[in-house]
Amino acid sequence: MSSIKEVARLAGVSVGTVSNVLNRPELVAQETRVRVQAAVAQLGYVRNGSARHLRAGRSRTIGVVALDLSNPFVIDVLRGVEAAAETADLNVMVVNSSKDAAREARLLEMFEEERPFGVLITPVNAEGQDRRLGRLVARGIPVVVFDNSSRQGRGCAVAADDVLGGRLAGLHLRERGHRHIAFAGGPFTVRQVEERHQGLAGAMAPGDRLTVIALPDLTVATGRTAGEEVAGMSRADRPTAVFCANDLVALGVLQELTRHGLRVPDDVAILGYDDIDFAAAAAVPLSSIRQPREQLGHTAALMLLEEANQPDFHEHRQVIFQPDLVERASTARTR
Amino acid sequence: MSSIKEVARLAGVSVGTVSNVLNRPELVAQETRVRVQAAVAQLGYVRNGSARHLRAGRSRTIGVVALDLSNPFVIDVLRGVEAAAETADLNVMVVNSSKDAAREARLLEMFEEERPFGVLITPVNAEGQDRRLGRLVARGIPVVVFDNSSRQGRGCAVAADDVLGGRLAGLHLRERGHRHIAFAGGPFTVRQVEERHQGLAGAMAPGDRLTVIALPDLTVATGRTAGEEVAGMSRADRPTAVFCANDLVALGVLQELTRHGLRVPDDVAILGYDDIDFAAAAAVPLSSIRQPREQLGHTAALMLLEEANQPDFHEHRQVIFQPDLVERASTARTR
DNA sequence: CGCCCTGATCGAAACGATTTTCTGCGGTTA
C-alpha cells in the first residue's frame, strides 16, 4: 500500500536516503537510520519488486524449466538448486515443460519478458536449444543446461556420465552371473537412453546376449508393458536380468513380473537408474544407478551465478558427474 | 536490448501507439499497425515484464507455496493449477516450503515484494496463516488455501473431506471382514491425519478393535517403522488390516511386511490415501482413498481468479471435495 | 579568518511500459 515516498515523508528525509537505509545502511548516520527504520516498521512498508527489477535491469529470480516434475529425480535436483539460490539470496521459479516443446517455447518466451537472473533448463530436444535459448543468451541472460547436455554444446552444462552408468550396470549384472540381459527404455533419440544402452552393450562379453525392449517413453506404464513382454517369454528366451533406463520403468517391470508370479531377483533381476526414493521403497528394493542429484542442481546453479556475476571473465564449461551403483535386493546374489 | 522507444522511433510513431498495437490493436489504423509490427519483428523487441508490472501494480504470476514437493500428490495438484492459469494467461511460480515454517515465512516475504497476481498455499501450520497471509490480503493480494483448510478459516479454501475419506476406508475394510484395524499416521496435530483417523473410528462397530500406530511424519521411512511394528506383533495382537494416513506410509508398510514374509493382503491388508501413481505401481498394487487432485488445484486457481477479478463482488467460500475409494490388490478379498 | 575536506543528505534523472488527456483534421449536418 505505502511506497518509499511515504516512508520518506514520515521520517522527514528524502527518498534517496530511505533507499540508502535499505540497501547501504552504512552510508547513513545512525540517528537517521533508526528514524527511517521506525517509519518503515510503522507503515509496514515492503519494497516493490517490480520497481527494483525495472531499475536493476533484471530480477533476482532464477527460472528453472523442468522437463518432467512428476519424476522424483527432478525434485531432488531442484533441492540442490534452491540451496544454492538461497545462499545467494535469489528466488527460484520452477515451471514444467512436461516434455512438450510448444509449452517449453511458451515458457521461454515468458522468461524473455521477465528478464530473470538466469535460466536453468533441461530442453525437450537438444536441437531446440539453439533458437529460443540463443535469444535469451543474446539478451544477456545466462543459461545453464542440466541433465541433458549434448556434449558439443557451446554453453554451460551439467550432466552425469550415462555411458559410464550403463557400463556399471553391465559389469554388476555380469558379476552376478547374468549372461542374458535385457535393456528396457526409449526413445533412443534421447541422449541418456542411448548412452545408457551403449554403456551396457560395451560391458558385455562375446557370447553374452542382449535383448532390447524398446519403449516410447520412460514411465511406470511403459515399464509395465516391458514387464509383460518379459513375463511372456519362454524360459529359454527370457533374460535373467533387466536393466531399465530409469527407475519408473523398473517399478513397472517389477510390478508386472510379480503379478505373473516371477520372483525378483531369483527368476529375473532388475536394475534401475536414478535411485529415486521410491526405488528403495519398492516391495523388492531396487538396485539402481545413482546420480548425484542434489549436487547436480547445486552445481548448475553455481555455474549460473558465476556466469551472471562475471559475464566478461566467464568461460563456458561442461561438468560431468560420475554415477555409482547402489546395490539392493533386486539384484541380490540368488540362492 | 531494445525498448519500446526504439520500436516507436523505427516505426515513426509515438510510444503510446506502439503500446496500443501491442495491447489494443483494434484502436490502431491498419497501416500503422503493420508498420509497428514490422519494427517489432525487425528489432526482436520483447516487452519488459518488470515495467509492465510496475505500472499495473501487480504481476501476472500466481505464486504457489507447496508444502512438500516430494509428495507426488502435490505435483498433480499443480497440474490443475497450471491448466487454469494457462487459460487465463498467467504464469505459475512454484516454491517449496518443505514443511519448514521459517522457510515458508521467507517465501511469503518474497511474495510480498513481488506483488503476485495471487497466492495459493498449503500452510505449514494452520495458525501461521493469520499473520503473514493477513499481510498479503491487506495488500490486496488474493490468497487461497488449499488442501489444508482449517474449517473455520475466513478466506477462500479448497480441501477434501478427510473424515469421509476415513469413513470410506473403515467401511471398506469392515466389508472385507476386518475387525481389527490399525491406523498408521501422525502427527495428530495435522488436521488431515486427525480427521482421517476420526472417520475410521466412526465407521467401526462395537467390539471391533482399533490400534493406533503414531508416526512423527508421513514418509516412506516412518511407514517402514510402522510396518516393522506390525510385523513384530504376535499373531493374536496383529491387526488384519492397516489404514495408512497417506500412500508414502503405505508403501513403507508394504515393503516391511513383505520383507518379513507376511503376505499382502492375505496376512495383512493395506489401504493408503491420496492414490498417487506409485500406489498403483507397487508390487502389490495399493488400494487407496483418492482425492480429485487435479481438480483440487484447478478449482483453487479458479477461485483465485474470481477473487482477483472481482475484488468487491467476491465472497470467500470453502469448497470441500468428496474422496472415493480405489480398490486394488492390497485389500482384495482373500482366498 | 578563509579554505578545503569529509560525511550526510537532498533532488533529479533514469528504468520501460501503460493510460489518460489533448490535438488536428476530415467529414456531417443544420
Add this chain to the structure above:
DNA sequence: TAACCGCAGAAAATCGTTTCGATCAGGGCG
C-alpha cells in the same frame, strides 16, 4: 458557413525504485 463529431495519434503523467551529482554544514588547518 458554422457548429459538431469522431478518429488516429501525439504528448505527458505515472508507477516505485536506485543512483549519481549537487549541496550543505561543520571541523581542521594554514
